[in-house]
Amino acid sequence: MPEIHTIVTKPRNHAARMKILIVTDAWRPQTNGVVSTLSHTVDCLRSFGHDVRLLTPEGFRTVPCPSYPEIRLAVLPGARVTRFIAAFEPDAMHIATEGSLGMAARRYCVRRGLNFTTSYHTQFPQYLRSRFPIPLRLTYRWLRSFHGAGRACMVSTRSMQLELEERGFRNVVRWQRGVDTRLFRPGPKQFLDLPRPIAVYVGRLAVEKNVDAFLAMPWAGSKLVVGDGPERARLQASYPEGVFVGYRYGEDLVAHMAASDVFVFPSRTDTFGLVNLEAMACGLPVAAYPVTGPIDVIEDGITGALNESLGRAAHRALALNPAACRERALYSSWERCTREFEGNLASLRTGLPLLQNARQAFSQVIQRGAHGGQQAAAPLEDHVQHALGQRPAV
Secondary structure, three states: OOOOOOOOOOOOOOOOHHHHHHHEOOOOOOOOOHHHHHHHHHHHHHHHHOEEEEEEOOOOOEEEOOEEEEEEEEEEOOHHHHHHHHOOOOOEEOOOOOHHHHHHHHHHHHHHHOEEEEEEEOHHHHHHHHHOOOOHHHHHHHHHHHHHOOEEEEOOHHHHHHHHHOOOOOOOOEOOOOOOOOOOOOOOOHOOOOOOOOEEEEEEOOHHHOOOHHHHHOEEEEEEEEEOOOOOHHHHOOOOOOEEOOOOOOHHHHHHHOOOOOEEEEOOEEEHHHHHHHHHOOOOOOEEOOOOOOOHHOOOOEEEEEEOHHHHHHHHHHOOHHHHHHHHHOOHHHHHHHHHHHHHHHHOOOOOOOOOHHHHHHHHOOOHHHHOOOHHHOHHHHHHHHHOOOOOOO
């Protein structure tokens, strides 16, 4: 079984104040889980007393990302990224995405031998393969190189961690996700005047989200689609019985979700699915496939239903207790999640190693020393770095 890595974290409320730089190609006005996660994380980090700066496409000349035009990619950002980082002199740097800004920031750190962390938000290999005939192994090879140069690659769930480790990633650690339970909360069902039961999908209408599976599943009531994207015109033409209302925000979004009866999450390629927690916070049980992401978030038979038949999962979810869904969401505060993120950064800043890796490293050093020979005569630091799988900066 793949090795599970853990991070040394400082006690709650005792992390020293840090200058933190977060680099992301995904930012407002985009509407997605990455932007939501980073927005809440930055707010919490600042409330903890940290000085947080964001390096986003804002202010750069940009072009639309192929097949995902909502994301604007900075054009040749290297020089400005270098000046920005050098001027801020962060104690900790987190690279959240693998776009042009992320690559420029990674290059800056690697050339100077600086520690940094990354995060794995998107099943990029599957996303690419759904659009272009690119073998998964090639994309994973590139991603291993990108994230492997960092001190730690943060993922949201245990199943995602195991999946990446099976793909050869060696620096994977956890960073759970949260939900704003003050905003996302149960509400009146009469807000929606549609035949019941109402099954709702919330998210981008794109091929990788597999929305066809939701709209094609057998259902006696209404299917509500909250969201927009490149697939909307085709989906509306193919499934005229669906109710498409476009993107909704804030209280309006919450009202649509809370007034529904079951939330359906048809994606097979998400790393987490933050919207599942938001649905639970509104008292909605979730129906999904038993795949990475949902299997970590949904307690089958308690807060939702997992089944290879999405229709069966949705019908089974209807019978579940909404109070159990809300209770599950209350355990996932953004403050708790950000403390985990903060601990990952603090371990870097203070030079504390990944705990389990460090134990194994020193164990290997001792074993080599016991066997004698030229290996044992090498400097201790070389042995530890080799055992930890660290490569010298280039």
